[in-house]
Amino acid sequence: MGIRQGVDVLTDKVKTEKFDVVIVGAGGAGLRAAIAAADYGSKVALVTKSLLGKAHTVMAEGGVAAALGNVDKRDNWKVHFRDTIRGSKNLANWEMAKIHAEKAPERVRELERWGAVFDRTEEGKINQRNFGGHRYPRLAHVGDRTGLEIIRALQDHTVHKENIEVFMEYTVTTLLKSGKTVSGVLAYNRSSGELKVFEAGAVVLATGGIGKAYRVTSNSWEYTGDGHALAHLAGADLIDMEFVQFHPTGMVWPPSVKGTLVTEGVRGEGGILVNSEGKRFMFDYIPEVFAAETAKSEEEAESWLRGEEGAMRPPELLTRDVVARAIMTEVKEGRGSPHGGAFLDIASRREADYIKRKLPSMYHQFKELATLDITKERMEVGPTTHYMMGGIKVEANTASSTVPGLYAAGEAAAGMHGANRLGGNSLSDLLVFGKIAGQSASNFAQTNTHVSPHGEEINKSIEDALEPFKQGTENPYQMHEKLQEIMETYAGIVRTGNDLEKGIKKLENLKKKLPHLHAKGDRNYNPGWHLCLDLKNMIITSLALAKAALERTESRGAHTRLDYPEYDKELGKINMIIRPSPEGMSVIRAPLTKMPSDLKDYVLQEAV
C-alpha cells in the first residue's frame, strides 16, 4: 500500500480488475459472505472503507443469539423464532426469521471450529447469557466483547483463503450495471484517491446502517447508509425503512461520549434501571404482550436473578423499544438523572470482581471516559441511535435483492427484524445471511454471462466522484451537522406527521445543495472529500427513512408516532417499500406473506 497520487479521469486510464463476486463491506456479514463465496469457488474482492477488523461488528458487545440450549435445555429454534417474531411486533419476514433461528447454532459452532473462544459453562460448553426479549439464556458471548471475537475469528479465517483479495480503505461510490444486471462497482482508494473499477459477476452489499445521520449514536463514521443508497440508485427496493432502533442505554455524560453504547449485558447480568426518585421504574412499563413472561414484582425479579425455576425475567430485559421509551418518559416527566437519562445500577447488584470479569470493557469505558467506577457507582444512560432494521429488500433463501446480481446481508439488508430487533440477533443474522448471500452471489456469478459495464456509465460515475473538487461553497462538515439536526428533530425517537413532513422538505432542500459541496485540498487521504460523497448516501437513506415513517400512521416497535400512539391492525399486516420512481422515491404498501399455521402456533404459545 504505497502512496499513489491521483490518476487521469479518463476511463481507459482507470484501473479495472475482474472478480466473480465483489463484496462491499468487511464487517461480520461481508466477511462471512466472502468466505462462503470463496468456498463455492469464486474469485472474491472484499472491499472495505476501513482496515480489516475495524468494522462496526467489532463494537457488538452482549453476544450472538443462537438456541444452543447449553444453559437452558428447553431452548430450541422454535422458541428463538417465536421470540424474534414477537420482538418484531409481527412485522418480520417469517421465512428469514425461521432460517435464522434454525441456522444460528450451526454458524456459532462453526466459528468455534475456526478458532473463536467463547466463554464457557461449567461443563465446558459455550456459555449463554440472558438478553432482552429472549425467553431463555441464549447469547453466546465473550465478556462484553463478543463482536471483536467474531470479527477476529472471521478475519483470521479469511486471510488464509487464497481466492479472497481484501481491498482495505476503498470506498464504493457507484454500483455499475449492464442492462438490468449489476456488473461491478466504482471505488476510490482512501489513501491515494485513486479510482478503480471492480468488475463483478455479482455484488453483495454488507455496508451496515445509517447511524451517522443522527448526532447521538453508538455507530462509527462508516455508518452512512452506503448500501441503502447504492441499492436504491441501482433500482432496488428498500423495506421497513421507518424502523430505526434506539438502544435504551447509551452514555449521556460527558458530552463528548454521548451516545456511546452501554451493553444490554449490564441488564442481562442483573443491572437495574432507577429514576431520580430511586424507583425501579420498568415495572410500570410492561406491555400486555410480554406480561406473562415478565416478573410482577422486585421479589420475583430477584428470584429470577438467583436462577430459580419458574420465576419470570425482570422488566429491564423487555425489548429495546419498550425500555428506550420508558427512559424517555421518565426524563420527560421530570424523573431523569442530572444529565437527562436514567440510572443504571450494577454496583449494588453484583460483586466488583464479577462485574470486572463479565463486563470488562464497560468497566474501562466508564473509568476512562467518565471517571466513574461502575463497581461502586451507578451509570447514567439514555437512548442512542443504534441499528437500522430497514434496508435492502431481500429474498429469504438467497439474500437476493430485486435487482439481478445484487445481494445484501447484515444490517444493510432487511426483513429479519421487522419493527424491532432483539439484542444478539444482529450477530446471528450476519452470520446466517452473510453465508447465504455469499453462496447465492457466487452461484449467480458462475451461472450467468458477465457483460462489462459501459464506459460512459463509468465516466459519469467518475465525474460524480470528483465533483466536490470543482468550485463549490458548501462545507461538508456543516452539512453533516445540519443533517443530524434535521433527523434528530424531525425523524427521531418520537415522531409526528407534521414533523416528518417538515423534515422531508428540509432533507429535499439539503439534497439540492449536494452538487455545491466543496472539498478542499487534493485526493490524498482527504476526509473532507470522503464526507462529501458519504453525505449523498446519508441524505438519500434519510429521505427513504422519513418517507416510510410518514406513511406508517401508527406506533409499532421502534417507530413511535405521537399523533398515532396505538397499533393499527391493518398496518400490522403490511411492510412499507421504498421504490425508485421518476419523482425520486415512492412508498408502496406490501402485504406480509402468510405464515404457515404451525409457525403461527409457536408464536402464540406462552412461555414455551
Added chain:
Amino acid sequence: MKRKIRLQRGTPNNLKLEEFEVEVETGMVVLDAIHRIQATDAPDLAIRWNCKAGKCGSCSAEINGEPGLTCMTRLSDYPEGETLTVQPMKTFPLIKDLVTDVSWNYEVNKRIQPYQHTETDGDPIMFQKEVDRVQEFRKCIECFLCQDVCHVLRSHDMKPEFAGPRFMIRNAGLEMHPLDQGDRLDNIRSEHGIGLCNITKCCTFVCPEHIGITDNAIIPMKERVVDEYYDPLKWIWNRIIGKSN
C-alpha cells in the same frame, strides 16, 4: 475554554507541525479536538478512526510522544496551559498527517499458521480456566501501539525478522488454545523471531487492553522454544535417535 494543539501535517517529503486553537468542553478526548479542527480549520486533515470507544484500535497516535488511542486519551489528563502535540505512529510509513500505512501487520498475520481444530464427537469441551489466558490475548484490538513502541521494530526496523508483540500474542493465543493442533514453535522461533525480543516490556506498558504481553505471552513462549530447541539433554537425545532441529 480554549486549548492549543500541535498536529503533524503533510506527507513524507513535506512535513510540518501546525498549531491550532480549539474550544474544549468537559470530558473531551484528543480525537474530539482533532474532529473539531477538521470541521472548522482543516477539512482535509487526515486521521484514521472508527468506533471512538476504544474498541476498534484505529486511532492510534503519539500524544506528546507517548503512544495511545486518541479516542481514549482525555485532554484533561494534560495541564491546561500546555500545548499538546499529536504525531502519527513512528514505526510505520507515513501516508498523510496522522495516518500511517500499517499494512505490514496484515502481511505478518497471513504468515501465521491458521488455527487447526481438533474434531470431537459432540460439542467441543473447553473449561473456562483453560481459556482464560487465551481470551486475554484475544482481547487485542489491533491498535498496533505495541508494534509502534517495540524497539526491535521502531529503532532497528527489523520488520522482516521480527513479527512484533501483536503477533507474539496471536501466536501464544493459538499455542495455548486447548483444541489447537498446530505445532508452531519452529515458526515462532525462526520466521517470527521471538529471540529478538529482549523483554523491555514497552509493549505491555502501552497496551490499551492491559494485556500482559511480555509476562503472559512472550516469556512463556520463549521458555517453550528454549525447552524444545536449546535443552542440552534433549539435544543429545535427539542426536542419539537421529532427529535434528
